[in-house]
Amino acid sequence: MNDRDEAAGRTDGPDTAGTPGAVRVATGLGGLLGPLRRAVLRATRNAEGLPDLPEAQIELLRALSSSPEGLSPGAAATRLRVAPSTVSNLVRTMSAAQLVERVRPSHDQRTVVLTASRQALELLDRYDRASTAALVRIVEEMPGSDRAALDRALPALDRLVHALEETDDGTAGGTTPAP
Secondary structure, eight states, rough: OOHHHTTTTOOOSSSTOOOOOOHHHHHHHHHHHHHHHHHHHHHHHHHHOOOOOOOOHHHHHHHTOTTOBEEEEEEEHHHHHHHHHHHHHHHHHHHHTSSEEEETTTTTOOOOEEEOOOOHHHHHHHHHHHHHHHHHHHHHHSSHHHHHHHHHHHHHHHHHHHHHHHHHSSSSSGGGOOO
16 A cells, blocks of 8 residues: 555555455455356356346346337447447347347437347346346345345445446546546
8 A cells, every 4th residue: 555545545454443444345346246246147047047148238138128218329338338339249149139129210210229129028037037036045045144244235335336337437436546
C-alpha cells in the first residue's frame, strides 16, 4: 500500500474495529463473482439439462424480455454496456438458433427492433426456475449462520450493483483511478 491508496481511503487494514478494509473486500468479491456466476449457471444447466447458452446470450435475452416492445441493437448495446458489434455478433448467433427475432417496424423500414422469441422466453423461464431451485437446495444445506450472513449481505450487494451501474467508466463512486 502507498500514500496515494491511504489518501484515497483504500486500505488493507480494518476501516473500523472489525470492519474489513475496502481493498480486502473488493479483492475478495472480484475473486468470487466470476466463479459464483459460472457455478450457478453450471448447476442450473445440469439440474434441468438446459442448453449451454453463454452468459452474454442470457444477458441479452434478459434485456429483451424486460422490453416487450423490443430494443434497437444500439439500445441493447447501451443497456448491456457492450459494443454494438458485440450485440451484432450475439444477434447473428441467436437468430440462427431462433432465440432472437429481428422485426422491422412498419413506420420505419430502415430500423430493426430485436425481440426475444417465444422459445427464448420459455428457455429463460426454465433457466430462472432451475437456478432458483439449485440455489435454494444449496442454501438450505448451509449452516444457519451462513444463510443469515448471505441474507444480511443481500442489501449491500444490491447497493453495490446499483453503484457500479451508475458509473459510466466502471469506477465506484464516479471517481477515476489515480495515475
